[in-house]
Amino acid sequence: MKHVSHLFTCLLITFFFCQCKSETSLDAKTKDKILIRGNSVEPSGLDPQVVTGVIESNIIRAMFEGLCVEDPVDATIHRPGAAASWTANEDFTEWIFKLQPEGKWSDGKSLTTEDFVFAYRRILNPSFGAKYASMLHYIEGAEDYNKSHNEIYLIKNNPDFKDRWEELKGINFRGDEEVELGQYEGTDFSDLSRAEKENYLKGFGLNQLGKEALLALQDDPNLFEWSADIDNATKNSILSIYVANQGEDMWDLANVGVTAIDDYTLKINLRSPIPFLPDLSKHYTWYPVPKHVILEHGTLAQRRTKWTEPENLVSNGAFKMKTWLFNYKIELDRNPHYWDRDTVKLNGVVFLPISNLYTEARMFYNDQLHITYSLAPELIEYSQEKFPENARQETYLGTNFLRFNNNQDELKDPNLRKAFAYATDSESLIKYVLKGGQQVATGIVPPMGKYTATDGLKFDPVLAKEYLSKTKFANNPADLKITLLTTDKEGAKTLAEALQSMWLEHLGIDVKIEQREWASYLTRMSKLDYGIATGGWVGDYPDPTTFLDIWKKGDGNNRTGWSSKAYEDKLGEAALIKDPLERIKVLQQAEAIYMEEMPIIPLYWYTSNYLLHKSVKNWEPMILNNQPYKFIDLEN
Amino acid sequence: MLKTIIDRLLQGVVVIICLLTLTFFLIRMIPGDPLTDEKAMSPQVRAQNMKIFHLDKSKTVQYGYYWKNLFQGEMGMSSKKEQPVSKIIKQSFPVSVILGVCGMIIAVLIGIPAGIIAALKHNSLIDNGAMFFAMLGISIPSFVIGPLLAKFVATEVPYLKVAGWGDPFDWILPSITLGLGTAAYLARITRAGMLDILSQDFIRTAQAKGVSQTSIIVKHALKGGLVPAIAFIGPAFAMLITGSFVVETIFQVPGMGQHFVNATNDRDYFLLQGMVLLFGILIVMVNLAADILLTYLNPRLRS
């Protein structure tokens, strides 16, 4: 009983303690100008060059700043960020950025072009393994460097081989895409049989080989399929160059188009005209990182060093790290060295990783949050009625769709894909199931800026039947065995069930729902082990290519097995056009080709539904949900 | 006694080794790996990341590395969160202990008295009533009780919040939600244990001799009657700490329960191993403590 009485004493003491303490309610926080934001889950780290998600982006955008910043109201305006001004040449391939003369890191050290060059070198470094490095492939030479196309540096530009390049370029440097590399995961090269070794070398190509494989190859150059007419001496000299340079950083040879003209002038050369570079520069992959801090805690290409520990993390944005408690909260403080500190209204931002949507809504209604991350579909209508001034519903740049496995024999027939597409009543789904005010998607690219969406697809059960009658399942739709793969996330099942009953009604096809937990779902989708699968894509920057590029052959996010040369040619054509309107027209033609093939069914364009406290000022709807923190204010 | 303890500890070490081995291979058997992500990565990036997370070697080699690192006190990095597992554990373990202890206190405070009273008033209205509530506690899942408490209690009672983890008041609702089920089990076990003891001959003899009812209960019945309840408390405590996932998500508690589920879902191999290691140790210790306690309470076991 002693322990029990101790507990009671403790409780009593805390009771009085809390009574004396000033209230910790939202009003107090508002008075202190501390913004409290629900942020779904614990971020997967805070290194801008490692992370890939929206959750991380929400925090990183408060701490770091790119060359340009968003305008709080008009998304087409680019405000000066780390760069005070910028100019582009006529065809948008060469950009000059003048950095802020007062730009500083949160530890007081000046922010110079050196940090930018370091940052871009780091994210593109192949051994750093940044998952999102492709966001910088627009820079001249960046993709070759990032993908270790080392033959360019070692052979093509090598004075010894330069003249023989025509003869040598047939060598398998970059690896054969047809070889499934996954099978060699978790195996040592030396343990492989001869045939497996040959296949391994073929799949990886000279550029990707590790030391062990290269040395083995040096012993026996015939393990590798060289192009026919290369003599042994050449083989050996190529191999010894590769062995000597294995694991070396090729940056100095790569001529990547990032140049520090002086401490405050940065030149960026692009491989094709990119009028939307200022938009790209707002994405966290383009942010600078503090060279001095990163090198203090490790090397350039080293991942997971201690530089992102809360006590070490240094940033250049409006706020800096204060506390970071795992799965509990992240608190940011005003950055006293920020160049535009007078504009910043808030004294701090707190991020809470609230994974349960219902808990988050309860916390908001109980005055514990300023902004929720999201709003459960079940609560949207309720909140709109009861708390009309809090419930927000805004367009969000993203498309939800269903992938078809275009490798599955039945689904290779575009008529069947179209039958499914036209039998899908997205409007009812939105009205009765999703209830989030989403827009019916008529194409893969949501309307943005000057890009108007295609009106290709709409619900038409008659047309659906017509397409079905052109397939071999015209008379026996019930014989079609197709699975609908979906996740175990909230609402996924209801959506799947609604689709299932729609197709049963309009086509007579009874699909089987397979709900899988997230990792299994992704694995099955990547392996094309499904029939139809739910999916979605959120734009990284406001340009149609963010939605169109992923359907290229070999893109890891394609996951449909579909590809089209005509489509990719159109995209290639658009990439070279410098007139923005002309470019958009060609991109629309590409989308038309895509929709004609229908490798996916677009369902709806996203909206973001969330709750916003009335004390939050200057918070305007933005298509990427990237409201710039520096302009936000709190007022009771 | 000391020999028994050492014996049990050694057995505990074997238990933990088996546990770690089982989870090590089981988690690698299911589809997906730590690099499975909605945003796909190119084969090169993937290969590079496999290297960074030491997943490029064969499973047996990885297994060897795991033990080697563990002996050097290195639990590895969480692949999903890119944080040292030891740091994650260090931050969330105390929270889980608070939650578990408070939950257990609530369970004991409700369960044991209810069980004792029910046994003493066997087949009376009190017995039936107490058992009814006990069973109600078992019959409602915590993911229903939790939101109900948050919705109807937290909003009405001052100092209570619907969710969040700050001052000790925030401990109350999660602990109740967590402890209620255990309280119900405890009540039933206590009742059964007490009934068993009360029906035994030595109690009857004492009653016949005219020893007062209170003294019988306090001196004799409680000692034996609580044995099954105490035996249950050990594993139940471990269960409370590991099984707090539901309560943690509903009340936004930064404890470890969610790491279990998340680490499994994210295929976060090293975080999962770390959790299993920690809980293995915890469970072995708790069971050992319960055993020692039981030996003292029950002289028959002392031989």
Added chain:
Amino acid sequence: MEIEQGNSLWSDAWLRLKKNRMAFISLWVLVIIFILCFILPMTPLIKSARDTDLSNTFAAPSAEHLLGTDQIGRDLLSRVLTGGQISLLVGLIATVISIIIGVSYGAISGYKGGKTDTVLMRIVDVLYGLPSLILVILFSIVISTVAKDNEEYLQDLLRSKALVNLVVNILPLCLTIGILGWYTMARVVRSQVMSTKKLEYVEAAVSLGLTHKNILFKQILPNLLGPIIVYTTLTIPGFILTEATLSFLGVGVQPPNSSWGILLNEGANFMETQPRLLIIPSLVFGITLLCLNFLGDGLRDALDPKASKD
């Protein structure tokens, strides 16, 4: 004067059970719930739980839908009843699995004793120590992947959609829950066997040189029947609850099947807006579990002569 007839253990127990009002009422309630869940949905009185009607969501109770409809216009009554089928089936099958494993394991351990017993019980300790939640998730992923990969084969073998559904979608879950839930049974049986073994008549049987098989099956197992029955009624609700928790985690039964756990979880999400969707399934779920528990306790009192002496 009547000669008192020697009642058998079972009729004695039945009489005692009858006297326990709560347990007896529970028994009848359970019978009714079973009939409602398993027989009523087969009749045309009840609509299909799979028929959605998007234009009639959240309908209030009416003559057409006695309990109203849910978020995609399905009849709530039929969802509750068919959900009950799944929940009760999961509870029953998982319990049977756990009993088969637990009884054989515990009996061997208790009967052999000595080193075998120590090793076997240490293994149970190991398993007890396993964080069951992780293992349930891991196992259910492994087992259901295997089951689903062999679905076509099963379809040929069983030739019945309902059976295949049972084997592919429900059995893996039962297996998982059962495989991870037999430890208590093993411990109970072991201690029962141990104490029975020490009884004079068994020791006599041993000294008479009866075979192990004979002793185990003829002398010891009959003594176990009581604890097994009690344990069964007490385990079923526990397993139903486990399934419900798994549904909360998203690894419960898969659609189109839905269980009480799924209904409860969905209902909890509609707590603010449509309390009906939480209250009705909760009531049915709660009553069923309460009755199972009361029946279990009643059976224990009835079958355990010691506790029934008072």
